[in-house]
Structure formats: structure tokens, C-alpha cells
Amino acid sequence: MEKILEVKNLRTRFRAEGGIATAVDGVSFDVYKGRTLGIVGESGCGKSVTSLSIMRLIPDPPGEISGGEIIYKGRDLLKLSIPEMRAIRGNEISMIFQEPMTSLNPVFTIGDQIREAILLHQKTSRAAAKAKTIEMLKLVGIPVPEKRFDEYPHQLSGGMRQRVMIAMALSCNPQVLIADEPTTALDVTIQAQILELMKKIRETLGMAMILITHDLGIIAETADEVLVMYAGKVVEKGPVKEIFANPLHPYTRGLLNSLPSLEKKKRLETIAGIVPSLLDLPKGCRFQARCPYAFEICRGEEPALREVGPAHWIACYKDLPRFEGKK
Amino acid sequence: MTTYLVRRLIYTVPILFGVAIIIFSLFNLVGGDPTYQMLGKHATPAQIAELRHELGLDRTKLQQFGDYLGQMVTFDFGRSYSTKQKISEMIWSGIPPSLSLAIPAFIVETLLALIIAMLVAYFRGSLFDRIVVVGCVMGMSVSALAYILFGQYVFAYLFGFFPISGYDPDPILRFKYVALPALIWVTVSLGINVRVFRTFMLDEVGQDYVRTARAKGLSESSTLFKHILKNAMIPVITYVVIQIPFLITGSFLLESFFGIPGLGSITIDAIHNSDFPVIKAMTTIETLLFIFGNLLTDALYSVVDPRVRLK
Ligand SMILES: Nc1ncnc2c1ncn2[C@@H]1O[C@H](COP(=O)(O)OP(=O)(O)OP(=O)(O)O)[C@@H](O)[C@H]1O
Numbered sequence: 021m022e023k024i025l026e027v028k029n030l031r032t033r034f035r036a037e038g039g040i041a042t043a044v045d046g047v048s049f050d051v052y053k054g055r056t057l058g059i060v061g062e063s064g065c066g067k068s069v070t071s072l073s074i075m076r077l078i079p080d081p082p083g084e085i086s087g088g089e090i091i092y093k094g095r096d097l098l099k100l101s102i103p104e105m106r107a108i109r110g111n112e113i114s115m116i117f118q119e120p121m122t123s124l125n126p127v128f129t130i131g132d133q134i135r136e137a138i139l140l141h142q143k144t145s146r147a148a149a150k151a152k153t154i155e156m157l158k159l160v161g162i163p164v165p166e167k168r169f170d171e172y173p174h175q176l177s178g179g180m181r182q183r184v185m186i187a188m189a190l191s192c193n194p195q196v197l198i199a200d201e202p203t204t205a206l207d208v209t210i211q212a213q214i215l216e217l218m219k220k221i222r223e224t225l226g227m228a229m230i231l232i233t234h235d236l237g238i239i240a241e242t243a244d245e246v247l248v249m250y251a252g253k254v255v256e257k258g259p260v261k262e263i264f265a266n267p268l269h270p271y272t273r274g275l276l277n278s279l280p281s282l283e284k285k286k287r288l289e290t291i292a293g294i295v296p297s298l299l300d301l302p303k304g305c306r307f308q309a310r311c312p313y314a315f316e317i318c319r320g321e322e323p324a325l326r327e328v329g330p331a332h333w334i335a336c337y338k339d340l341p342r343f344e345g346k347k
Numbered sequence: 348m349t350t351y352l353v354r355r356l357i358y359t360v361p362i363l364f365g366v367a368i369i370i371f372s373l374f375n376l377v378g379g380d381p382t383y384q385m386l387g388k389h390a391t392p393a394q395i396a397e398l399r400h401e402l403g404l405d406r407t408k409l410q411q412f413g414d415y416l417g418q419m420v421t422f423d424f425g426r427s428y429s430t431k432q433k434i435s436e437m438i439w440s441g442i443p444p445s446l447s448l449a450i451p452a453f454i455v456e457t458l459l460a461l462i463i464a465m466l467v468a469y470f471r472g473s474l475f476d477r478i479v480v481v482g483c484v485m486g487m488s489v490s491a492l493a494y495i496l497f498g499q500y501v502f503a504y505l506f507g508f509f510p511i512s513g514y515d516p517d518p519i520l521r522f523k524y525v526a527l528p529a530l531i532w533v534t535v536s537l538g539i540n541v542r543v544f545r546t547f548m549l550d551e552v553g554q555d556y557v558r559t560a561r562a563k564g565l566s567e568s569s570t571l572f573k574h575i576l577k578n579a580m581i582p583v584i585t586y587v588v589i590q591i592p593f594l595i596t597g598s599f600l601l602e603s604f605f606g607i608p609g610l611g612s613i614t615i616d617a618i619h620n621s622d623f624p625v626i627k628a629m630t631t632i633e634t635l636l637f638i639f640g641n642l643l644t645d646a647l648y649s650v651v652d653p654r655v656r657l658k
Pocket residue numbers: 034035036041043061062063064065066067068069070079082083118201234298
């Protein structure tokens with residue numbers, strides 16, 4: 021497996037009223053060519069901030085990437101100059117956003133907006149860029165793309181707009197595609213179509229993908245590796261099959277238990293309690309207040325990520341021998 | 348698009364009618380009897396009756412309202428009570444001086460404010476931004492009268508850069524006279540316009556489509572001057588275009604202080620002399636211009652905003 025993107029110990033913080041909120045706190049993961057990394061976690065755990073940090077699109081102020089490295093093809097993106105970073109954005113690494121309804125510019129035609137990306141990164145004529153745009157629109161399943169080229173965003177449904185965003189993101193054949201909850205704002209049938217489309221495209225184009233979602237069902241269907249985040253930290257990561265078969269972190273278990281399942285017909289469980297405020301984190305493990313296994317040690321040192329199986333990492337003390345039996 | 352505008356045009360008919368009723372009632376309420384004013388205390392009843400007949404005041408209110416509607420359509424508002432001049436002639440003679448001052452001042456002020464607002468949006472949050480905002484507030488806080496007095500005293504009287512007041516209808520020479528009031532116009536309105544335009548720009552900066560533009564790899568300046576500017580132009584155009592028709596009626600304050608014989612001066616004089624037909628004519632024209640300005644804004648809206656174009 022060829023590693024294409026390596027995020028090491030990423031920290032992103034925001035100046036907020038009442039202090040500094042570290043929305044992403046020491047997150048590390050690898051992304052491999054031709055594979056999909058899924059990032060899951062509840063709302064506010066730092067998924068979008070992680071992806072925007074990779075793009076270096078964190079609004080500054082109030083935000084700031086305060087530490088870590090993002091290695092792409094041997095270069096640290098955080099050390100690139102602004103023009104160098106611009107040459108990567110939308111070209112080698114591109115992104116699809118959570119909000120399809122507002123992410124397109126309302127006063128330009130969709131064709132214009134996609135073609136703009138192509139003209140920016142590739143040395144082609146306007147006519148060639150238009151042909152490429154129409155080809156992309158066709159690829160993402162937009163009917164009559166020649167006609168749609170001249171339409172404005174408000175003439176398209178949410179699902180169609182997200183397809184346009186995907187077409188735009190893919191128009192320069194990126195190496196890495198970051199999809200931040202691409203289907204959250206869409207209704208269920210459209211969700212399935214878009215996910216299916218993304219899966220197909222990833223397979224045909226062979227790029228790497230980071231798929232962000234709070235829906236483990238989507239992860240099970242599309243991802244190869246999973247990263248589970250909680251309050252700005254990675255609590256568990258590993259291959260999808262391993263995580264689903266053998267979830268170790270109580271938070272991951274909680275998420276899995278809250279998945280509806282047809283076969284088991286058991287009662288849906290939710291994780292009790294709420295996410296702690298980033299401005300007022302407890303000492304020790306961030307999940308302790310909601311954890312059914314929390315014990316003294318969890319209130320001491322914050323658990324670090326440990327490899328507990330092949331490529332399977334958790335940040336939890338639960339499986340330690342001295343922990344057993346104490347509950 | 349055309350049907351939309353035609354529809355809007357048809358809508359203006361009932362609006363105009365309503366406005367005519369309001370203006371007519373107001374002038375009948377406050378107008379009083381002009382014959383006293385015109386003939387003095389010692390007029391004989393016969394003289395009064397004759398004048399009332401001449402002015403059409405002996406007709407029923409309904410007939411008078413009909414006369415007024417006729418005036419609105421023909422633009423013939425009768426004669427001034429005080430100068431006896433035909434009002435339509437007064438208006439035609441007042442428009443060129445008003446426009447000679449208003450058009451250059453308005454163009455410079457709008458463009459300058461737009462440029463400063465864009466720079467401020469580009470350097471938002473910086474020291475430059477803060478200095479400009481503070482400067483705007485300071486500029487806005489000073490009364491226009493202060494600028495007029497200062498300008499007339501310092502630049503016209505002490506330094507002699509400009510004439511203190513007056514006007515020359517010569518196509519070139521007139522600009523010697525309008526330069527100082529135009530400069531004051533720009534100074535007075537710059538602060539508020541920069542602030543308004545800055546808000547329009549900054550409202551757009553935080554939008555999701557701006558993030559998309561950046562994620563595409565566009566530079567900060569392309570994002571601002573292409574994506575943000577075109578969106579910000581929608582409120583800017585509304586704000587600017589609605590003012591255009593009023594350029595014709597000129598500036599009351601500047602024209603009367605600088606002795607420019609435009610519509611602003613004419614109106615102020617008419618108010619001083621209780622010259623009701625002139626005031627009524629000016630009020631009517633202002634109203635028509637306002638309705639026209641709205642229409643113009645809507646038409647331009649549909650040019651910049653594709654979402655309006657279809658409806
Ligand atoms: N522009 C910002 N200014 C201040 N705080 C921010 C900003 N953007 C994000 N945050 C904070 O960072 C934290 C993580 O937010 P993020 O958007 O990454 O969550 P998320 O995991 O994507 O959630 P969701 O599932 O709702 O999209 C939140 O606590 C949020 O308040």
C-alpha cells in the first residue's frame with residue numbers, strides 16, 4: 021500500500037470566548053492510495069476542522085493550526101508557501117463540503133464554476149475546459165450536461181448540487197479527495213445514490229479518499245480504514261473489518277450499538293451524557309463522564325493511542341490487565 | 348424578464364394613484380387659502396373670487412383632484428405663486444445645475460467608497476481596516492454644515508482655490524463653481540458609504556461559496572474580486588441605483604449654501620415663500636423619481652442576480 025498522505029500529531033485551535041478551544045488535538049493518521057479512510061464521531065468532535073486543516077482553509081482568525089505535520093508526497097503542507105498551497109488545493113487534494121445548498125456561488129453558472137478550477141490548474145483552452153467540464157458532469161450522473169452547464173445553482177436540487185461539487189472536486193484528477201459529510205444534508209435515497217457514485221468514482225479513478233461522516237453504516241459500506249474521533253482526539257483506529265468485528269473503545273462500541281440492525285432487532289442504545297466542552301475538559305480521559313467502565317486511572321493521565329492488534333489502535337485503559345476485575 | 352418588467356410597470360399605476368391621493372390630501376389639509384397670501388389683507392371679495400377662479404380653487408375637490416392628476420401626466424404644474432413663472436420652465440432650468448453638481452459628486456463618491464470598501468474587505472481585521480472604520484465614523488459624526496463652512500472659509504476665502512458661491516451656466520465654467528460643493532458632497536457621504544459597502548462585502552466573506560472558491564485553489568484576490576464582488580454587487584446596486592433619480596432634485600443644503608440655482612435651491616426658496624404649487628410639483632417629482640428608482644433597481648437586480656431573472 022502506497023501512503024499518500026500522512027497526518028502527524030495535528031493540532032488546530034480556535035480562539036473562543038472564555039479561552040482557547042483545541043478542536044483537533046494531536047490527531048495522526050495515514051491515507052493510502054486507492055483506499056478510503058473513514059472518520060466518524062459525533063457532531064463537534066473535530067471532523068470538519070481536521071479536513072479543513074489538511075486544505076489549510078481554517079479561518080484565521082479565529083482559528084490556527086498550532087502544531088503537527090501534514091506530509092503529502094514527501095512535503096509538509098503546513099510549511100508550503102501560500103501560492104504553493106494554492107497549486108495543491110483543488111488540484112491534487114480537493115474537498116467536498118457538508119453544505120451542498122450553499123457551497124456553490126449563486127451568481128455563476130455551474131459550468132463556469134467547474135471550468136474555473138480546470139482553467140486554474142491546467143493549461144488548456146476554454147473550449148477544452150468546457151468539454152472536460154461536461155465530461156465531469158456526465159461522470160457524476162447529471163442528465164443533459166450540455167444544458168446544465170449554463171444553469172445556476174438555484175435551478176438544481178440539493179443532490180444535483182452535491183454532484184456538481186463532486187464534479188468540481190474531481191475535475192483536476194486529484195490524488196486525495198476529502199468528502200466532509202457529503203450526504204448529511206440530503207435525503208436518504210439521494211444519500212445512497214451519491215455514496216454509490218463516490219465509491220464507483222474512487223474505484224475508477226484510483227485516488228485516495230477521506231470520507232467524513234457520523235454514520236457508521238456509511239463507513240461500513242465505503243471505508244477501508246476507520247478513525248473514531250471524540251472531542252478532538254482519536255480514540256480508536258484500524259481496518260474497518262477489525263473495528264466492526266472487535267470494537268475495543270467504549271465510545272466505538274456505543275456508536276456501533278446505536279446503529280439500527282435488522283437481524284438483531286434489539287433495542288437501540290444511545291450513549292448517555294453529552295460531549296464535554298473543549299474549553300472545560302476533564303483531567304484524564306475525555307470520555308470518562310459517559311463511559312460505563314470509567315475508573316480511577318481514567319481520571320489520571322490521559323490515555324495515549326496504543327497498538328492493540330494488527331493496525332488496531334485505541335486510546336483507552338479498559339483492556340489493561342490491572343484494569344480487569346476492578347469493575 | 349421583459350414580462351417581469353412590464354408587470355412591474357403596470358403595478359406602478361395603482362401606486363401612482365395612491366400617491367396622488369396622499370399628496371393631494373396633504374396639500375389640501377395644510378395648504379390653506381393661497382389668495383390671502385397673494386392678494387394681501389385688503390383684497391375685495393370680487394378680487395378673491397376672480398383669483399380663486401383663475402387658480403381653479405372654486406371647482407369641487409374632485410375636479411381639483413382631476414386637475415392634479417392631469418398635471419402629473421402632462422408635467423404642467425401651473426405657475427409659481429411668488430414668481431408667476433411657469434413651474435415646468437423653472438424645473439427645466441433647475442435640472443442642469445443640479446446635475447452638474449450631483450453627477451460628478453455621486454460618481455466619485457460611489458467609486459471611491461467601493462474601492463476603499465474592497466481594500467478594507469481584503470485587509471479585514473488589520474490595522475488598516477480599523478483606521479478606515481474609525482475614520483468613517485469620525486467623518487460621519489461631523490455635520491455637513493461644518494464641512495460647508497470650513498470649505499467656504501478655508502479653501503474659498505483664505506486660499507482662494509474656489510469661488511465662495513455662485514454659478515455659471517457655461518458648460519466648462521460651471522465646474523469651477525461646483526468643484527467645492529462636489530468635494531464636500533464626497534467628504535460627507537464617503538464615511539457612511541464605505542461603512543455600508545464594507546458590510547456588504549464582509550457579509551459575503553463568510554459564505555460557504557467563498558470557502559469553495561478557496562478550496563478550488565483560487566487566490567485571495569480572485570476570490571474577492573470575482574466571487575465575492577459579484578455577490579456583493581447585488582446589495583450595492585440596490586443601494587446605489589435607488590439614489591440615482593434623486594440626483595436630479597439635487598442637494599438642498601449644498602445648492603442653497605453655494606448659490607447653485609438647481610432644483611434643490613428652487614425647492615428651498617419655494618418653502619421659504621410658501622409657494623405651494625412649486626412645493627407640490629417638487630413633491631410629486633420626488634415621488635415619481637422614487638418609484639422610477641425602484642423600477643430601475645429591479646431591472647438591474649435581474650441582471651446581476653440570476654435567481655431573480657427567472658421569476
Ligand atoms: N470557525 C470556527 N470558530 C470557532 N470554533 C470553531 C470554528 N470551526 C469549528 N470550531 C469548533 O471546533 C470544534 C469542532 O468542529 P467541527 O466543525 O470540526 O465538528 P464536526 O466534527 O465537523 O461536527 P459536525 O458533525 O457537526 O460537522 C467545535 O467545537 C467547533 O465549535
